[in-house]
């Protein structure tokens with residue numbers, strides 16, 4: 001039996017992440033190492049989801065919030081990116097005696113790949129040099145217990161295609177692989 005996990009792109013390739021002080025990602029990177037070790041130890045096969053932010057905005061992008069990605073063109077691109085992935089998953093799932101699709105692993109806090117946690121805020125317009133405005137933009141940032149745009153679309157596509165694939169955080173994926 002081949003066991004397959006779908007992972008958000010930056011779990012395998014953190015070069016795709018928005019540029020930031022990586023010290024702030026220490027906890028995430030610890031989970032990532034633990035997860036990747038378990039994946040190798042348990043001979044789990046991987047499908048890497050495309051990174052929608054890197055594809056759309058490249059390496060020079062600002063950090064965004066969920067609100068900024070909730071526009072029809074972007075969402076349509078996400079659906080297109082996920083289509084070929086889900087067609088592959090559908091193929092694997094036609095042969096349950098040979099393949100087992102364990103789930104999709106999210107990146108919590110991301111405006112796209114978070115599942116239980118994303119970030120929202122009133123981020124828009126020219127940043128300018130008005131300190132009050134800059135502070136107001138920064139202070140509007142809120143972590144909310146909701147999925148990011150990409151995971152929201154993925155969840156709907158999974159549902160519409162009547163597939164049974166759980167979406168889980170890295171911590172939940174570690175728990176699952178530890179029980180195998």
Ligand code: SF4
Nearest residue numbers: 009010051107110113
């Ligand atoms: S969009 Fe998703 S895959 Fe891309 S950097 Fe953000 S969390 Fe990672």
